[in-house]
Amino acid sequence: SVHFNDPKYPQQWHLNNRRSPGRDINVTGVWERNVTGRGVTVVVVDDGVEHTIQDIAPNYSPEGSYDLNSNDPDPMPHPDVENGNHHGTRCAGEIAAVPNNSFCAVGVAYGSRIAGIRVLDGPLTDSMEAVAFNKHYQINDIYSCSWGPDDDGKTVDGPHQLGKAALQHGVIAGRRGFGSIFVVASGNGGQHNDNCNYDGYANSIYTVTIGAVDEEGRMPFYAEECASMLAVTFSGGDKMLRSIVTTDWDLQKGTGCTEGHTGTSAAAPLAAGMIALMLQVRPCLTWRDVQHIIVFTATQYEDRRADWVTNEAGFSHSHQHGFGLLNAWRLVNAAKIWTSVPYLASYVSPVLKENKAIPLSPHSLEVLWNVSRTDLEMSGLKTLEHVAVTVSITHPRRGSLELKLFCPSGMMSLIGAPRSMDSDPNGFNDWTFSTVRCWGERAKGTYRLMVRDVGDETLQPGILQQWQLTLYGSVWSPVDIKDRQRLLESAMSGKYLHDGFTLPCPPGLKIPEEDGYTITPNTLKTLVLVGSFTIFWTVYYMLEIYLSQRNVATHRVCRSGPCHWPQRSQKAREEGTELESVPLCNSKDPDGVETEREGPPTTSDPLAPDLLAPGDWGPSQDRSTLNCPHHHLAPDLLQGKEEQIC
């Protein structure tokens, strides 16, 4: 029953696939129930967002936006030589393109607000990343990041110290304490045998890592396998398959609409949009709740090339597709009835020093660590979420190494896949790999790490110097997990998805942000220039007046004795040359009685100099007549009973 007049909506197969029913994100039923992302803000951290384009402008959130490349509040993309700064705008359109405006396309969460943080269009440092991840973090709920380290199959990189601190701070303090949601694209290094476990953003416990499938449900040529990928959603495939239709920029060669958005870049924003729908129905979902709901609701589907394995908790994961396809209907219905997962419990093993040689394939080095009930008692950890292994290995050719982790259940995760293009001679220096494949399984038991060398036997053998195991999870028992699975399935009919049913939500924390308003450098420079200009003219004008007054005083008034105010003639008044100001001096009776003078001096004073008209106060005149030294007056100078002492 959902109809839009946006001309490209029929081609948005990822929203509603008429050609291949079921090969879409299953969102139309959610929209029918008026769940559109209202009240949620998603920020695209990228090369900018053209927020003036008509498909984005009505949903644009300036409060959540910033430009870190130019250091101003406006994230408009800059035209570039390669016509490449359309990326952020395309991602933004996927999330929140306005419906029914007869223009281009519709966003997944078309009722949400969309912000932009421009940070990729220029030099990028660790500190800039840290600023980006927490920018306006009480306004922005979800951070969509379709970028990462090079997917060249030989890079090992991720967030550095500050970026890591910012991600952690974001999940602790962002979104009123419920935690910022960071959605990242798993990477496009499939052709180089890349693996997202060499990407610290993708294998972080704080991020929702999303991969891609094409319209046929297969892993595209660019997609990477990964043990730490949570789920997949649709994107473009090879040239015979359709790509994602979304808003485009209209600068340079852009037309405002594109049918060619693809890569894992196109998948992550769709996931961000679906999470926005979840947050509308239950705003108090924590960052861990969102990950749990994805694990619980993603759907395994038929793909013979994918190695689906069902773990001890009943969740099926494949290195190609994570826990499966994201399904908006299932996500939103699960979110509606979800009660928060208990606190994050963790266990860290000692640093296990091995210093053992790594044999050539088919042989493997196997090291074990047993996690006992006592080890977990303090934290209460019972079932797993992420499992991380930090290793230090020396090897002359890093890409020849293969690392596998086995959880106590026997569930295997290929955490360090061999990479033929990685010839780095420096091995791994405290690099952390992770897996989500043991999600929901019991934490207690023996963990096995197997390392082997799949490379050339002529090279020196590698050495496993040390490793350390870190477990993350909760106090949920395996029974609790099963109960939650049953509860969610009971909600999938949609019976709870209406306004009449709402679980209570706590209000969240009030966390002040760093800056209410900051003056940008450009504004500051402008203010300084205007201020300097004003000060200069003020000083000049004051000098002009001062010096002109001094001349008048010297010549006419203050030669000797008290100052006498100039008499003003009737003629001068009539001609309008009379000074308009009232003299600021007290009249003093010769007997010493002072009276305040209220009007201009009279013309009866014979000693009054010629009338001073405006303009007579030339530079030579002394304006400080009020400060003339007191002199005894000659009797013939006394005028009447009063003398004016200025």
Next chain:
Amino acid sequence: LAETDRPGAQGPGGLSWAVHLDSLEGEGQEETLEQQADALAQAAGLLNAGRIGELQGYYLFTQPAGHQQEQQVEALRQQAETVLARHEAVRWHSEQRLLKRAKR
């Protein structure tokens, strides 16, 4: 920009360091940390560009204007490293380098 676009190259606008100061307890700690950061930056021959985002206790120190020649820059780097490495209030410091990031 072409020169500074190499990963690992010094950050935009010259040398810069991120510094994590030991946090103080009690009221007014942010102000005291800010003052401490100012003093430390001055001692290191740098300018305090302020707190890094929302990270309490983390500050960005930047190269003052005017140090353009390579020798001057190198001297400044050594001075900054020496001061920051030895100062008791500095829990961690790191010279900011360019990161290589790609859209996907």
